[in-house]
Amino acid sequence: MSPIDLDHNATTRPLPEVVETVSRVMREACANPGSRHAAGRAARQVLEQARETVAAILNAQPQEVVFTSGGTEATNLALFGLAAGSPGTVVLPPAEHPATEESVTALEARGWTRHTLPLASDGRVVPDAYDDVAWSDVKLATLMLAHNEIGVIQDVSPLARRCAEHAIPLHVDAVQAVGKIAVDFRELGATTLALGAHKFHGPRGIGALLVREGTRLAPTQFGGHQEAGRRPGTECVALAAGMATALRLWHEHREQRTAHVRNLRDRLESSLRERCAPTVVNGSREHRLPNTLNMAFPGIDGDALLVSLDLDGVGVSLGSACASGSSEPAPILIAIGCPREAALSSVRLSVGIDNTVEEIDTAVGRMAATVERLRQSAKTPGVSS
Numbered sequence: 001m002s003p004i005d006l007d008h009n010a011t012t013r014p015l016p017e018v019v020e021t022v023s024r025v026m027r028e029a030c031a032n033p034g035s036r037h038a039a040g041r042a043a044r045q046v047l048e049q050a051r052e053t054v055a056a057i058l059n060a061q062p063q064e065v066v067f068t069s070g071g072t073e074a075t076n077l078a079l080f081g082l083a084a085g086s087p088g089t090v091v092l093p094p095a096e097h098p099a100t101e102e103s104v105t106a107l108e109a110r111g112w113t114r115h116t117l118p119l120a121s122d123g124r125v126v127p128d129a130y131d132d133v134a135w136s137d138v139k140l141a142t143l144m145l146a147h148n149e150i151g152v153i154q155d156v157s158p159l160a161r162r163c164a165e166h167a168i169p170l171h172v173d174a175v176q177a178v179g180k181i182a183v184d185f186r187e188l189g190a191t192t193l194a195l196g197a198h199k200f201h202g203p204r205g206i207g208a209l210l211v212r213e214g215t216r217l218a219p220t221q222f223g224g225h226q227e228a229g230r231r232p233g234t235e236c237v238a239l240a241a242g243m244a245t246a247l248r249l250w251h252e253h254r255e256q257r258t259a260h261v262r263n264l265r266d267r268l269e270s271s272l273r274e275r276c277a278p279t280v281v282n283g284s285r286e287h288r289l290p291n292t293l294n295m296a297f298p299g300i301d302g303d304a305l306l307v308s309l310d311l312d313g314v315g316v317s318l319g320s321a322c323a324s325g326s327s328e329p330a331p332i333l334i335a336i337g338c339p340r341e342a343a344l345s346s347v348r349l350s351v352g353i354d355n356t357v358e359e360i361d362t363a364v365g366r367m368a369a370t371v372e373r374l375r376q377s378a379k380t381p382g383v384s385s
Helices: 016-028 038-058 071-083 096-110 129-133 155-163 236-276 300-309 329-337 340-344 357-379
Strands: 065-068 089-093 113-116 137-144 171-174 190-197 207-210 292-296 346-350
Touching: 038 065, 038 207, 038 236, 065 171, 065 340, 071 096, 071 137, 071 171, 071 190, 071 207, 089 096, 096 113, 096 137, 129 155, 137 155, 171 292, 236 292, 236 357, 300 346, 300 357, 329 340, 329 357
Parallel strands: 089 113, 089 137, 137 171, 171 190
Antiparallel strands: 065 207, 190 207, 292 346
């Protein structure tokens, strides 16, 4: 039984061209890019070419690209770097990625106050929520461009507009968005923006933080001058080149990729709604990533469904891989008003460019059989699922 991966929001398989790039650069440009000899200059050239590629695709300047170990470090670097100085209020929606949630909790321990923007049932910020913010007290704002669990794409412009009016730095977590939808750093109006390569078929261990030119970002790590003093440590040239390759390939094939994954997701959704009724799609069906489906299967336990599907060779998720291990419902589902029972019966399904129509149909068959069995077991006292 061939395994079927429906958990592409957790990570993606590096493309062959990416693996080849990383391998070639490790062989041919293995010197320290900070060294002043010929080999070091060659490595520096590869690193700066990668920086230019990332900047061009995301509409940033090369000097605004800071390479990091991934999206989590990028968000930490942004939030703690922008929060240097006296405490104030940080504005954000509820149930953000753990990289943000835990960073804000740490800021609260330092005297900061959290102002939570309420979400509508579709997962987007309530339009008039910004009117209730005491903007004179706000010193930082942050939100995810695309939610990692329900795939909902936020309208950043209302928050960006308020932040611009009050000279407040805005961090955008675009880790789940870059490489899936078009992301324009300038158009978003963000001060900083985080991305991670392994979400778009790049290598793990590399990401970037875009930092608007002229922004004061206090260092959170010390030990070197690299990345304009914002992220010390010898840069991993091969991984940066691999990320740039992955992003370039997405950019070149984005229309075909988007159409492919949207077709697979819609096929998956319609088939599950037909064969596993009753079902509920969580979050907006209009404003969401083309590859993401968060669905509730009332009457069964989502954790039992995940385990059973794993045994049947179908990989799904209950939410963020960074928050796995919790038996509580996904916070985002509670935040959008999903009843606890429905939230506990929900799973995240995220398709990728390497999935096929045949895989989707096979997965639907396995899921339908599993859902039926679990529902029957739940109705029959004393029968284990």
